[in-house]
Each structure stands twice: as structure tokens, then as C-alpha cells.
Amino acid sequence: MAGYEKPDFWTLKAKKEGYPARSVYKLEEIVAKFGLIKSTGPKILDIGAAPGSWSLWLLRKLAGRGSVTAVDIQDLGISPPDPNFNFIKGSILDEAIRARLGQSGPYSLVVSDAAPSTTGNRLVDQARSEELVESVMDLAVHVLAPGGSLIMKIFQSGEEKRLITQLKAHFTQARGYKPDACRAQSFETYLVGLGFCKS
Numbered sequence: 001m002a003g004y005e006k007p008d009f010w011t012l013k014a015k016k017e018g019y020p021a022r023s024v025y026k027l028e029e030i031v032a033k034f035g036l037i038k039s040t041g042p043k044i045l046d047i048g049a050a051p052g053s054w055s056l057w058l059l060r061k062l063a064g065r066g067s068v069t070a071v072d073i074q075d076l077g078i079s080p081p082d083p084n085f086n087f088i089k090g091s092i093l094d095e096a097i098r099a100r101l102g103q104s105g106p107y108s109l110v111v112s113d114a115a116p117s118t119t120g121n122r123l124v125d126q127a128r129s130e131e132l133v134e135s136v137m138d139l140a141v142h143v144l145a146p147g148g149s150l151i152m153k154i155f156q157s158g159e160e161k162r163l164i165t166q167l168k169a170h171f172t173q174a175r176g177y178k179p180d181a182c183r184a185q186s187f188e189t190y191l192v193g194l195g196f197c198k199s
């Protein structure tokens with residue numbers, strides 16, 4: 001078995017706790033690090049939500065005191081019977097989907113773990129990830145409530161500085177953060193925007 005596929009600590013923990021993906025611990029760490037989800041009754045948008053670990057973790061964390069809208073081009077692997085959960089199947093590049101997501105807002109937190117399917121060609125994968133991130137950013141500034149926050153995944157490419165500068169035009173604070181739960185060999189990282197300022 002290739003080293004990358006070997007179940008590690010986080011994979012085993014996710015299985016034990018009923019999450020379909022280990023990526024849940026990246027979100028948990030980022031939320032704790034930046035003190036997000038403090039307000040009561042937050043409305044959260046989860047972009048690139050399948051198979052559903054982030055949504056499930058958010059719903060458990062909210063415990064009925066807020067709502068989660070999830071979007072993905074793929075079906076979820078979870079179906080939480082929670083009246084505070086809403087899944088929209090489609091691409092955030094699609095105008096009709098963006099409009100539907102806007103109708104469920106404004107959100108106090110937008111999280112995006114969205115990633116293009118990888119080709120193995122790092123340059124192609126980075127370019128696709130950047131395109132997706134630009135789209136997430138554009139959507140977030142249309143659907144976030146003032147004071148809201150944004151967490152989004154990006155494949156590291158050297159473009160992070162430029163994207164953080166772009167974020168700083170809309171947020172009082174913006175920075176990159178790589179959670180410990182990211183695989184050591186992974187070239188993904190996260191960008192975080194805090195204190196959304198509606199222009």
C-alpha cells in the first residue's frame with residue numbers, strides 16, 4: 001500500500017467519530033485557532049461540502065443554535081435529519097446556484113474546502129484551484145454578513161500573497177494558515193479572512 005493511502009491518526013479518529021473524511025480536523029483546528037463560531041445562531045455556508053464531514057462537524061458544534069447550507073457538485077455521503085441543514089447540489093461557478101446560495105444568506109461564516117479533481121500535473125491543478133478560490137472569494141463577498149469570516153482551501157502556488165492582499169480589501173484581517181491535520185506531503189493550505197467589511 002502506498003504511504004499516502006495508509007490510514008493515519010486523523011483518518012482513524014474520523015472513522016471512530018463517524019466522519020466520512022479526515023479533513024474535519026483541519027476545520028476544527030482553524031475554527032479554534034481564530035475563535036470562530038462564537039456568536040449565537042450563526043448561518044454558515046459550506047462550499048465543496050462532499051462527502052460531508054465539515055457540515056456534520058458544524059451541525060454538531062451548533063447543536064441546533066444555527067444553520068448550515070452546503071453546496072457541492074457531488075452528492076453528500078451523509079444525510080443528517082436536521083431542520084437546520086440544507087444541501088444544494090451544483091457548482092458554485094453556476095450563476096443559478098450562486099443566486100440560490102445568496103437567497104439562503106447572508107452568512108456569518110463561509111467555509112470552503114472545495115478543490116478541483118487533480119490531474120497529477122501540479123501546474124494545471126494549481127491553476128484550477130486558483131480559479132476556484134477566486135470564485136469562492138467573489139461569492140463570499142456577495143453573501144457574507146458584515147463582520148463575517150471566510151475560510152478557504154487553496155493549493156500552494158506562490159499566489160497566496162496576492163490572494164491575501166485581495167482579501168485584505170474586504171476583511172479587517174487576512175492571512176494564510178496550514179493546520180497540523182494537513183498531510184505533511186500535501187501542498188494545500190488555507191486562507192482566512194476575519195471581519196468582513198461590506199463596501
Ligand SMILES: C[S@@+](CC[C@H](N)C(=O)[O-])C[C@H]1O[C@@H](n2cnc3c(N)ncnc32)[C@H](O)[C@@H]1O
Binds near residue numbers: 020052055
Ligand atoms: C476535499 S473535498 C471536500 C471535503 C469536505 N470538506 C468534507 O469534509 O467532507 C472537495 C470538494 O469540492 C467539490 N467541488 C469542486 N469544485 C466545485 C464547484 N465548482 N462547486 C462546488 N463544489 C465543488 C468537490 O466535488 C469535492 O467534493
